[in-house]
Amino acid sequence: MNQLPILGSDPLAAPYVAYSYSYPHKSAYGPLDPPVSLDEVWQRENRQSLFLYTHLPFCEMRCGFCNLFAKAGSDSAAIDTYLDSIERQTRRLSEATSGKRTVTRFALGGGTPTVLSVAQLERLFDLVSQSFDFNPANVPTSIETSPKTATEEHLKLLHERGIQRVSIGVQSFLEEEAHGIGRPQKAIEVREALARIKTFGFPILNIDLIYGQPNQTLETWNHSLEAALQYEPEEIFLYPLYVRPQTGLGRRARTLESSALQPIDLYRAGRDKLKAAGYRQLSMRCFTRDLSQVDTGPAYCCQSDGMLGLGAGARSYTSRLHYSSRFAVNSSGVQSILEEWTQRSEETFGYADWGIVLNDEERRRRFIIQSLLHYTGLSRTSFARTFESQPEETIPELTGMTETGLIEESDNVLRLTEKGVSLSDAIGPALYSESSRARLREFSAP
Template sequence: MTRTLARLPRPYQSYVYAYPHKTAYRPLEPRPALREVWADEPRDPLSLYLHIPFCEIRCGFCNLFTRVGAPADLTTRYLDALARQAETVRACLGTAESPRFTNAAFGGGTPTFLDAGELRRLCDIAEHIMGADLRAIGFSVETSPATATADRLAVLTERGATRISLGVQSFDENESRAAVRPQRRADVEAALARIRESAVDHLNIDLIYGIDGQTPASWRYSLDAALAWRPEEIYLYPLYVRPLTGLSRRDRAAADLAWDEQRLRLYREGRDHLLAHGYEQRSMRMFRRLDAPAAGPDDYSCQTDGMIGLGCGARSYTRGLHYSFDYAVSAQQVRSIIDSYASTTDFEHAVNGRVLDADETRRRHLLQSILRADGLSVADYRARFGTGPHTDFPVELELLADRGWLADTGPALLRLSPEGLAYSDAIGPEFFSPAVRAAMAEYELR
């Protein structure tokens, strides 16, 4: 029987890149001391993330924690605070067991908003204070066409960057304007050329589908323009129109089924085009060139291992606590939080976060596994929790099977079918706990 879109949940509900979402975080009372939070946590391996909350423009679709520009000496004061935070966090990790970082990332915002000298200082914080050997691990940096300059790229490659991710979004200038991301194709191509001329092994290009005025032909135009550079990775993102962003002021009905159908159609066309051109699908969004070399040694598991985030928009994860600073989207609130962070001297406590009980830990493990193309190892899940996923989530998994969204892999593996991957942004929210759903619904957007 043919399933129709009307009988299925809306495909674009929530991008689940982490669980629980920050809108489920709340002020922690009392604020736990980081020394106690990390006292019994494994330090091998860990992931390190440094957040830079500045951009040269604010894209119309963006709800990231970032601000446009940095007046006066704000970047200097921000890096001063980042160094203070790093020193405190490293001290709180203690000396009994040194942390071993197996990957590192600079994100934002746009980390390359910083100039070359500031990027050197950012690397120094990661290396000399936190102890991450950036030249020996996977080290990824996000950039933009305007800030991927030769001097900045030279700093990053000299310090060991293995992956540069360029947010192109569209090679069509009309689509870029429609997404409130004005840019010239020539400038994008020049930035790509500079990245390819650098010593970075991995280039990732981000593209967006579902932009107003986008057609199958213009979508293919962007895909082919990206493929011409043979990037090691390509991410295909559906456009979301989120509250308090530039595009949210435009008229688009919340229940626009035609837009859902357009995005699904473009997604499938993009997926099939990349698969036909030598890429493999790693998740709904991520495609990797089949002959791409490894991006560096990395035995990190996002399901089980911890992460240390530095910067006012970064999260940190332990086995039982996820924590960060305050979160906002509106320009005024973001500026206030950044200013507060830059003047902070006490980083010894977790401020906002959420404690994960056994149920939430199971949900996170399942989500972080099943939304990847290689799926969930039932044996690994059982070894960690003592139960099976079908025992813990019988209703949710039966529903996925009834919709045809689970691949026929036998009892050892839970993996989404190709159509299941297409509906990843609908599947993720179905595994949210009632408590997390309630907290997200109660969150006041600002």
């Protein structure tokens, strides 16, 4: 990822660049000097629709492809120490966001939140719901789990708390494929976990699968797709395999052996199979069986509403400030950051010292990227109302993307075509500002 492509006459030549799930990328963050008072930041924000996210960086294992802020190990004492810090942070941020505040989305990610014991999860649910005055059962809620940690006791607690969406990272139903990407799971554990989840009747079950794995074929990919469909999940996410620096796969001395198939071929096969099974495609990755279950609950707009992150590694978004703790991928870096973070006082949690202040151009680019890569598309009316300009004034390349069939316009809304959706991981980075591209190249350099 040392170069970002310019989408020209043959964009399929480089369809996989980077997953643009957020903008600016975390690589653009840096020291905030002096640190920014979160009281001042949040009291200036509209807090009527907040996404509350809690990051739990603990896993029973570290997958070879994982480049998240996470560590292997589920030491109960270490988790208790981490929850003590979250409690201090929660008290401080509850105060900083006090007043007219409404939580309309809640998610637990990581890591694997269900590595925590049932008692630890209960403590966390009580803490955040009481501190931010909301009931998880009354807003869209989501949690990530894994085959080993989706136990009967954990699922019972999640059901009692009204968690709506349970997402499980399967990646492959074939053990040899899972092992090949550094995930030593057993197929029987996967199927038993899915069967347990189904018995509780959560409104949304999501299954994650990965394509582009070493030696993966259309036959083995089709096997995993069909296995997933047997459980009738409400959502399925199809992720391409990215081998990132400092991950387990990235540190391997030899290059991964790859199938003769290109990942784009596997993507198309998966897309077509899920569509034929009645799923609707919402983005390059996300497929849903029932559109009525998407974006339910109180209104929330990812382009303009805020996100409040709890825990080391969690990012927070306001209209102009994006901030988090420092970030690392390798185990020593993660451990060092965690040790520093768990020693922070309640007072210091009232300040952001690592992040980025968005200028007007970056705010416009963020709105365009977040909108265009989502099935709802980029509304010219909403963009003009917010920024008093048209998208092409910020990103002239949008015109070329329309002319080459990557974008289409209907009812004043720009949307990716089917071809455009398949190239989302090239289109997103192609829309980054030059400064963000430079930071991303620097971040990704070996």
